[in-house]
Amino acid sequence: MAKAFIAHHLPVAWALAIAATESEFQPDRVNMSRGDKRRGGSYGLCQMSLQTARALAPAATPGDLLEPAKNAAITAMFVVTLRRRFGNDFSDIVSAYNSGRPLERAPDSTRNVHVPRALRNLDLYATEAAALEKLYAIH
Numbered sequence: 001m002a003k004a005f006i007a008h009h010l011p012v013a014w015a016l017a018i019a020a021t022e023s024e025f026q027p028d029r030v031n032m033s034r035g036d037k038r039r040g041g042s043y044g045l046c047q048m049s050l051q052t053a054r055a056l057a058p059a060a061t062p063g064d065l066l067e068p069a070k071n072a073a074i075t076a077m078f079v080v081t082l083r084r085r086f087g088n089d090f091s092d093i094v095s096a097y098n099s100g101r102p103l104e105r106a107p108d109s110t111r112n113v114h115v116p117r118a119l120r121n122l123d124l125y126a127t128e129a130a131a132l133e134k135l136y137a138i139h
Helices: 002-007 012-023 034-038 050-056 068-086 090-099 108-124 126-138
Strands: none
Touching: 002 012, 002 068, 002 126, 012 068, 012 090, 012 108, 012 126, 050 068, 068 090, 090 108, 108 126
16 A cells, blocks of 8 residues: 555555555455445445546456555545645545545535544554655665
């Protein structure tokens, strides 16, 4: 995950916070409930929806999204898009990411429940993220 986010000039802490919040770092997680099902399901470490993945990588398959490196790469591409829209406001980025509504304000349920959890994970993984950024900057 770190390499994909570094390649797109994104903070590694964002990658870790998204993966922790979305799947608890479970690369084989699949979600077919509610809105996720309407978007083709959400898959892998970052619970990337198939619909969103195909908007960024048209040949993406559910199997691709269950591969951590591919999931991270597509997630990083999407986060770049969200960063263009919301700047460096991680709350807005993670809210739009989770809600599946990148161009509009996320519902209050996302902003009130999901975002605080993601912000806690952002703080929790900040040290690990800094270490990974240093490690990959050397190589």
